[in-house]
Amino acid sequence: MMKFLRSLFLAAALPFIFSGCATGPVATTIFGTECRALSDAELEKLITYTRAALKKHEKKYNFTSVEKRIIRKETPQVFIEYRGDCFGTLMIYWKTPARRIGMRIEDHFNAIPPSCAMIIGSNDGEITTGIKPDKSRRGR
DSSP: HHHHHHHHEEEEEEEEHTTTTTOOOOOOOTTTTTOOOOHHHHHHHHHHHHHHHHTTTTTTTTTOOHHHHHHHHOOOEEEEEEEEEEEEEEEEEEEEEOEEEEEEEEETOOSSOOOEEEEEEOTTSSOOOSSOOOOOOOOO
């Protein structure tokens, strides 16, 4: 009887043992390998962080009342390039009538605070602030 229970427990535990690293959403890196993607909750946390950072700097960058409303109420556009597990380049931005406003988060997305830079650019896709990301860096 004891042998039967032991083998039953082992059979029930095997799927959990072999799926240990595969928890959470999966994405493909720009190098073609699989990686852990941001969950919806993690992405929402970064959007909230971006909104707070933009609110802090709204006077410095002369945001109009329309731009403030768009940032506060509308869903942002999100662009993610993975180079590892929750690692890469993430852009969160809003298109307003005059310009694009947002944040670019680099490297480890779950770092506190994340490594980021403001995006303030024209609506034609030209970014007028910040430096280009180093896409040769891989995440772990």
